[in-house]
Amino acid sequence: MNRTIIDIHVVQTVPPSNINRDDTGSPKSAVYGGVRRARVSSQAWKRATRDAFDDLLDRSELGVRTKQVVELLTERITERAPELAERAVELATAVLGAAGVKLKAPRNKKDGPEESEFLLFLSNHQLDGLAELAVEAAGDETPKIDKAAARGRADREHSVDVALFGRMLANLPDLNVEAAAQVAHAISVHAVANEYDYFTAVDDHKAADVTEDAGAGMIGTVEFNSATLYRYANVDVDRLHGTLGDATATRRAVEAFVRAFVTSMPTGKQNTFANRTLPDAVLVVARETQPINLAGAYEEAIREGEKGGRVTGAVARLARHADELHAAYDETPVAAWAVGVGERGELLAEIASPVSLDGLVGGVGELVAERSVR
Missing domain, CATH: 1.10.8 (Helicase, Ruva Protein; domain 3)
Incomplete structure (x- = not known):
């Protein structure tokens, strides 16, 4: 029997922010395609996804x-x-x-x-x-x-989260659970240079006419960047079904994962930057061969002045790369859905059915239910 794999591709713009920092407080980064990119670790978005489950699933289904x-x-x-x-x-x-x-x-x-x-x-x-x-x-x-x-x-x-994200105990291998979901590190589709915000905090109680020690009560700097990110995750539905042992629970888990991964955001420095956004475009592809990360669309970084801007350019590249890759490897998806804001959704219409987020989640759920009970 063929496998059922759900690929989730997201193009999302984040304004000035520091949603995932390293041990020095700097936004995480990575070199890809020979240039420095903004990066958000897979662990950060897994945590955000798990937190979102609290609003989507009953606590009895979680761990x-x-x-x-x-x-x-x-x-x-x-x-x-x-x-x-x-x-x-x-x-x-x-x-x-x-x-x-x-x-x-x-x-x-x-x-x-x-x-x-x-x-x-x-x-x-x-x-x-x-x-x-x-x-x-x-x-x-x-x-x-x-x-x-x-x-x-x-x-x-x-639980759903244990089945999706797995459990590894080095000294108790019998209790290990193989993860059904994989989450990639998100990277920017363009080169990024971090910037610094020099901030001051005023002492509200200090008298206005005080001349000694005048000025701010605290000063400092915070590092940040802004980026259009490519995010990717996948779910092996068959492995998930094998762990949960129930077709209805499997459908509910996949629906929750798709919605949570698409709409969640890591909370690093969120009060400082108010950087929470929703994706500009989402492409979800159901396959029966293997998961396919489409980061290759951005190996050549999008440059300033590219037609339509970074976001439109990123979505257009995603659609083109997916189409060319499918043709080159005779890869025929089982189904594909696309959610896009304005004309960005139209760029994906040739390779996927345009839907709303609810339509996407419902369509994926129906396909999973159909293929989980065969």
Whole structure:
């Protein structure tokens, strides 16, 4: 049976901003096509996408990624059996130990419960299952929890975000979950040079007639750039279906991912720059061969003065590159949809069906439902 892969391509302009910075506070960048480009890491947009799930999916379908898993389980054990409140930490520690999760003392809390060595990504259903197992073992003076049962509770009923983004535990490979989604680092379609904003903050309480120490209460600089970005992600629907085990849940997960990835924005320095925008154009392609990143459309950076400006030029290049690549490799998409603002949407009309965002999400969902139950 042929695979079902959903490719998501986004062209999006971001005004002066610093939405994803490095360890020095500078906007991240990368050299591509021999010139310096603005870059937003895949981790930053994955996080923004996951945050957007809160408004699109029920909490029962999502998970939690944390080191403070003992604290989480303690709360759930206490909710289920208030009479076990005094033993809840002991029970939580025991059930996690049975599952093979290594714990250590917290770095900043002398009297707090232990933490996992690494960030642990568990679905809410899995946390509930582990809490139930701990309560069941509470009848013994010293909790004895079956290891197979504990690992089983941690490896069933995966949440949408765990299934999409995966789970990797170096010391517990049996609990690893292969990610169904891949997210590329976003890069600008043109060369970028960072700029600096010199700012001052006035002390409101300082008397106007004070002559000593006159001036701002604080001064500094913040680095920024502005860019038209090419963003890309894909979803392997078959792998997602295999992890979730349900066609309806798979459709809901893909629809949520498409909408969240398209409309989300990392929050770095957002209060400083108010840089949140929506994409200028979105191209979604359903394939049955392999995912295809179309960044090659921008290997030659768009230059100042290109006909139609950067955004129109970027969308036109995306459409042309996709069309030429499909022809060269005999690649026939299963379906394709395009969302565009004004004439930018028309540039994609020859290779995709023009739709609104709701039409895009609904069309992808219908195709996934049809192909998930074959």
